[in-house]
Amino acid sequence: MRRCAFLLSTTLYFSMFAHAEQHGIQVGDLDRNADPCTDFFQYSNGTWRAQNPIPAYMDRWSRRWEAGEKAKDQLKVILDDVSSRTDWPRGSVEQLVGDYYGSCMDEARVNKLGITPAQPALRDIEAMKDGRDLQKMIFRLHQLGIFVPFGLVSASDNHNPSQTIANIFASGLGLPDRDYYLKTEPRFQEAREKYLVHVENMFKLAGYEDANAKAAAKTVFELEKKLAENSLDNVALRDPQQTDHKTSFADLKKMVPTFEWDTYFSAANIPGVDLNVSEPKFMAEVDRQLRETSLFDWKTYLKWQLLHGQAGVLSDAFVNENFAFYGAYLSGAKELKPRWKRCAESTDQLLGEALGKKYVEKYFPEEAKARAQVMVSNILSAMHDTIEGLEWMSPETKKKALEKLSTFNPKIGYPDKWKDYSSIPLNRESFWNNEEAAAKWNVEKDSWALIGKPTDRGRWGMTPPTSNAYYNPLLNEIVFPAAILQPPAFDVNAVDAVNYGSIGVVMGHEISHGFDDQGAQFDAQGRLNNWWTADDLKRFQSRTACVAHQFDNYFIEPNIHHNGKLVLGESIGDLAGAKIAYLAFQKAKQQHAQPTLDGFTPDQQFFIAWGQWRGDEIRPASQRKMVQGDPHPIAKYRVIGPLSNLPEFSTAFSCKQGSAMVRAAADRCEVW
Numbered sequence: 230m231r232r233c234a235f236l237l238s239t240t241l242y243f244s245m246f247a248h249a250e251q252h253g254i255q256v257g258d259l260d261r262n263a264d265p266c267t268d269f270f271q272y273s274n275g276t277w278r279a280q281n282p283i284p285a286y287m288d289r290w291s292r293r294w295e296a297g298e299k300a301k302d303q304l305k306v307i308l309d310d311v312s313s314r315t316d317w318p319r320g321s322v323e324q325l326v327g328d329y330y331g332s333c334m335d336e337a338r339v340n341k342l343g344i345t346p347a348q349p350a351l352r353d354i355e356a357m358k359d360g361r362d363l364q365k366m367i368f369r370l371h372q373l374g375i376f377v378p379f380g381l382v383s384a385s386d387n388h389n390p391s392q393t394i395a396n397i398f399a400s401g402l403g404l405p406d407r408d409y410y411l412k413t414e415p416r417f418q419e420a421r422e423k424y425l426v427h428v429e430n431m432f433k434l435a436g437y438e439d440a441n442a443k444a445a446a447k448t449v450f451e452l453e454k455k456l457a458e459n460s461l462d463n464v465a466l467r468d469p470q471q472t473d474h475k476t477s478f479a480d481l482k483k484m485v486p487t488f489e490w491d492t493y494f495s496a497a498n499i500p501g502v503d504l505n506v507s508e509p510k511f512m513a514e515v516d517r518q519l520r521e522t523s524l525f526d527w528k529t530y531l532k533w534q535l536l537h538g539q540a541g542v543l544s545d546a547f548v549n550e551n552f553a554f555y556g557a558y559l560s561g562a563k564e565l566k567p568r569w570k571r572c573a574e575s576t577d578q579l580l581g582e583a584l585g586k587k588y589v590e591k592y593f594p595e596e597a598k599a600r601a602q603v604m605v606s607n608i609l610s611a612m613h614d615t616i617e618g619l620e621w622m623s624p625e626t627k628k629k630a631l632e633k634l635s636t637f638n639p640k641i642g643y644p645d646k647w648k649d650y651s652s653i654p655l656n657r658e659s660f661w662n663n664e665e666a667a668a669k670w671n672v673e674k675d676s677w678a679l680i681g682k683p684t685d686r687g688r689w690g691m692t693p694p695t696s697n698a699y700y701n702p703l704l705n706e707i708v709f710p711a712a713i714l715q716p717p718a719f720d721v722n723a724v725d726a727v728n729y730g731s732i733g734v735v736m737g738h739e740i741s742h743g744f745d746d747q748g749a750q751f752d753a754q755g756r757l758n759n760w761w762t763a764d765d766l767k768r769f770q771s772r773t774a775c776v777a778h779q780f781d782n783y784f785i786e787p788n789i790h791h792n793g794k795l796v797l798g799e800s801i802g803d804l805a806g807a808k809i810a811y812l813a814f815q816k817a818k819q820q821h822a823q824p825t826l827d828g829f830t831p832d833q834q835f836f837i838a839w840g841q842w843r844g845d846e847i848r849p850a851s852q853r854k855m856v857q858g859d860p861h862p863i864a865k866y867r868v869i870g871p872l873s874n875l876p877e878f879s880t881a882f883s884c885k886q887g888s889a890m891v892r893a894a895a896d897r898c899e900v901w
């Protein structure tokens with residue numbers, strides 16, 4: 230659970246203003262040899278995929294991912310500019326971003342230093358004398374965002390979201406999730422063998438002799454396996470009831486008695502108030518391991534986690550070994566990303582609202598923000614009409630659903646108030662030190678310092694240069710960073726069919742997350758609190774079961790198919806999102822006449838826009854990893870899945886009953 234890679238997006242913005250004609254769907258991307266009623270994924274973007282192979286450093290590719298890489302080109306313009314000078318005022322956005330990025334780009338220095346920057350911490354781990362030292366070292370790693378074997382961050386209280394509390398969560402695994410340690414299929418066995426070799430290689434790079442490195446890798450694996458055995462699986466982790474364990478500080482001390490919580494909380498400057506423990510069973514295992522695992526083995530484990538967490542900050546040898554396992558083997562990429570892209574991503578992860586401020590100034594005009602706000606409000610209104618018109622829901626539950634919809638808080642583009650990073654001591658001298666200082670600020674000042682205080686509803690969980698969006702059920706907010714509000718997803722010069730069919734469906738998707746199998750468990754105030762009558766809840770669950778069943782039957786290889794329960798929330802989001810974006814588009818059509826394009830009706834263009842924005846080509850390894858652990862279905866099924874349930878789609882393309890893209894009436898899913 231280290232920092233996750235954010236996905237950036239946009240195309241060159243000036244194209245939006247350069248010419249006045251309206252942009253439409255990409256007719257050249259269509260595969261006209263395919264039948265839209267048989268395989269709409271292939272039909273809508275097959276030619277583009279055939280002509281645009283996945284770049285060596287990527288694991289999937291489409292116009293959407295291409296736009297993400299173009300956003301990095303835009304960030305590079307900003308980063309090259311601010312890092313070309315060293316005389317910015319201290320604490321300014323330019324100094325912070327320029328020094329961080331500049332030190333990251335100093336590859337010669339990073340390579341010359343090799344393992345040296347990690348040595349003080351490795352020596353301190355080696356020097357630990359007892360359990361108290363071990364706990365101090367766990368705290369020190371947490372300060373750097375290396376949350377092992379568990380983590381502690383701020384979170385809104387499930388039962389009173391206006392208050393921010395501590396959330397203690399399970400972590401500490403080097404493989405993607407628990408199943409990789411436990412499942413017996415050959416592909417998981419192979420992943421374990423490759424993982425052991427990777428851990429061994431990292432120890433060798435850190436100076437271990439061959440035999441010791443091999444033994445150390447085994448030690449790491451055995452400890453992680455015990456943690457994995459006591460962790461929730463990916464499906465259980467999506468169930469808010471299973472991770473909701475409000476606990477008093479006194480009870481935490483009883484639950485995990487070996488850990489000295491008073492010391493930790495006081496060092497972290499966190500008040501000992503009520504908190505949440507996501508996985509009590511896991512924490513009981515941590516307690517057992519603190520008592521039973523030898524100090525020698527803990528030293529090995531913490532050294533590995535330090536090297537693993539900081540591999541990207543060390544010399545090429547570490548970077549390449551890390552890529553060989555996580556990038557090439559697990560994700561299928563052929564090449565490491567160029568250094569400048571990795572440095573741009575890392576700057577965004579640690580200083581995202583400083584870089585984001587510059588990005589928004591240069592690439593996100595107010596006009597785009599205003600237009601996006603109008604679209605969100607039109608799609609919220611389509612959701613309102615949809616809820617009102619539901620035949621299966623009682624008036625009592627409808628009232629609650631509408632109440633929840635009325636409290637939605639849309640956030641568009643960038644935060645009203647920017648984070649102030651000026652206290653972070655950054656300079657050009659050491660990438661390692663900069664990384665530590667920035668990571669520490671993000672943990673201490675941007676997470677721990679919020680615990681025990683009223684929730685700040687102005688905060689953002691994604692940075693403006695992130696090409697993505699999210700729904701947060703506790704704050705009932707839908708959030709669209711500037712970088713996703715860019716062509717081809719959103720273009721102030723595009724026809725409505727393109728905007729509603731791409732970003733409109735994304736907006737509908739995020740709104741629908743408020744009413745998916747997870748979101749529907751949170752009320753208008755963001756509390757984990759049932760607002761459904763028993764009968765309506767039963768009817769809702771049988772409707773969502775239809776979607777889970779549908780995705781259970783989507784295969785990527787013989788014997789490997791989606792796990793319907795894992796991808797349920799995202800699939801409900803796509804299904805309802807496409808429906809309400811379509812309804813909002815119908816209203817737009819009444820207001821402005823919509824052009825036909827190359828013989829395609831406006832409704833056909835709407836669906837093609839979704840197929841062209843959402844569909845992608847993905848490497849087989851990446852696809853396997855997604856199907857195992859990602860709550861998102863692969864893009865092919867995010868096109869085929871929802872559209873094959875929508876009668877509006879089959880009408881638009883005059884598809885016959887019995888076509889692959891028209892699910893039979895008895896199998897057709899409709900949740901909202």
Ligand SMILES: [Zn+2]
Nearest residue numbers: 738742799802
């Ligand atoms: Zn989603």
